[in-house]
Amino acid sequence: MRKHKEFSITFNSISENEGFARMVVMAFMTCLDPTLEEIADVKTAVSEAVTNAIIHGYNNKDDGKIKMECKIRDNHLHIEVSDQGVGIENIEKAMEPLFTSKPEWERSGMGFAFMEAFMDELDVISSPGKGTKVKMVKTIYSA
Amino acid sequence: MKGYRSEQKGTTMILFLEKEVDHHLAGEIRKEIDDKIDCGSIHNIIFDFKGVGFMDSSGIGMIMGRYRKVRFFGGKVAVSCIERRIDRIFSMSGVYQLIPKYPTLESALESLK
Numbered sequence: 723m724r725k726h727k728e729f730s731i732t733f734n735s736i737s738e739n740e741g742f743a744r745m746v747v748m749a750f751m752t753c754l755d756p757t758l759e760e761i762a763d764v765k766t767a768v769s770e771a772v773t774n775a776i777i778h779g780y781n782n783k784d785d786g787k788i789k790m791e792c793k794i795r796d797n798h799l800h801i802e803v804s805d806q807g808v809g810i811e812n813i814e815k816a817m818e819p820l821f822t823s824k825p826e827w828e829r830s831g832m833g834f835a836f837m838e839a840f841m842d843e844l845d846v847i848s849s850p851g852k853g854t855k856v857k858m859v860k861t862i863y864s865a
Numbered sequence: 866m867k868g869y870r871s872e873q874k875g876t877t878m879i880l881f882l883e884k885e886v887d888h889h890l891a892g893e894i895r896k897e898i899d900d901k902i903d904c905g906s907i908h909n910i911i912f913d914f915k916g917v918g919f920m921d922s923s924g925i926g927m928i929m930g931r932y933r934k935v936r937f938f939g940g941k942v943a944v945s946c947i948e949r950r951i952d953r954i955f956s957m958s959g960v961y962q963l964i965p966k967y968p969t970l971e972s973a974l975e976s977l978k
Contacts, residue, residue, distance in 0.1 A: 737889035744885075744919075762919065762950055769921040773888045820959075828895070828930035832922035832958050839957065 725753060728793040735776045735786035735805070743772045743790055743803075750792050751799055754862040763840035764799065764860055770833040771803035771856045777824065779807025779854055797862045801841075804855040810848040817846065869894055873901075876908035877977055879970065883916055888923035895927050899934070908940040911973045915946035925958045932964055945973040 733739045744765045780786030786807055793800040810816045822831035838844050841858040848854035868890045872879045878901055901907045910931055932942040945967045967973035
């Protein structure tokens with residue numbers, strides 16, 4: 723059976739919402755009958771994207787809005803996480819493993835590397851002052 | 866639902882992590898450990914991952930940060946009971962080049978003696 727469904731939510735930029743975002747996506751994707759490994763991959767990627775929006779997009783301030791949109795098209799899970807924060811000046815640099823613009827906050831610089839490793843597609847759209855949108859796709863093979 | 870508990874054996878602090886280690890929990894753990902490091906009561910730290918099913922890059926940042934902090938005073942950091950999934954996260958980040966892993970908490974404690 724072909725599956726088409728979607729949802730979007732907006733939540734504020736507090737760290738408690740990282741776990742909330744992971745739970746929501748996990749619940750949404752269960753209809754694809756994913757393996758535990760696939761669930762873990764998606765949870766990690768979502769956690770990284772939402773954490774980036776909070777820490778980098780909104781500089782750890784709690785009054786920002788983060789939008790998460792998810793779609794299922796057949797066995798492809800599409801996830802978009804967007805913020806209207808500070809944006810990224812050099813996306814290529816930001817995506818280098820171990821690079822971080824916030825070493826003083828003990829960021830490991832592995833966020834984008836994990837998103838890239840655990841999802842099948844990753845696209846980052848950003849401009850300074852306008853915010854960032856992270857688009858990811860994961861194909862669920864057990865479906 | 867604190868997400869972790871801690872115990873002190875001599876000058877070694879053991880962090881029993883539970884369930885999910887993310888940016889939110891990492892911030893709370895960091896504060897508790899740093900208070901103890903700053904007042905001089907601990908030297909070494911063991912992060913025990915028994916039962917932990919999830920960790921993201923924020924957990925890596927927190928552990929590496931504690932490593933840098935205790936190393937300054939000659940202390941050590943070790944991790945124990947790492948499941949396959951978290952093992953991959955650690956490996957990808959290069960953590961094992963600086964922090965050793967042990968199959969059990971007991972072996973980690975033994976290594977710090």
